[in-house]
Amino acid sequence: MEKVHGEGHPNVAKALNNLGSVWHNLGEPNKAIEYYLKALLIDSLFYEGGHPDLAIDFYNIGSSYFQLGQQEKAKEYFKKAYDIFYKSLGPGHPETENACEWLKECINEEK
DSSP: OHHHHOTTSHHHHHHHHHHHHHHHHTTOHHHHHHHHHHHHHHHHHHSOTTOHHHHHHHHHHHHHHHHTTOHHHHHHHHHHHHHHHHHHHOTTSHHHHHHHHHHHHHHHHHO
16 A cells, blocks of 8 residues: 555555554554554644544544543543544534544543
8 A cells, every 4th residue: 555655645544544443353452553543643644633534543542542441541532533523524423423422431431
């Protein structure tokens, strides 16, 4: 993928996100976070702050931190995802609502 598009292309970020999801689903959240952070770096250089792909990166990182039991850190990333989804997709969009639910879950886990 990097040879075709170059290492800073959003398609590379999507591939890295997919690899992160594989590691997440295999129960390896630390490995997943490595890939998600690489994707976030690429997307943050390519997109401006309000693009949904950035929200997806933040959401994925949050879900891996949640899997690790690090609710405070997960909440931080879910909040970033929520804010972007809310602004770019609107309050009623399923992605926005999903990020909101995970934010609530983090808050409930902290109690």
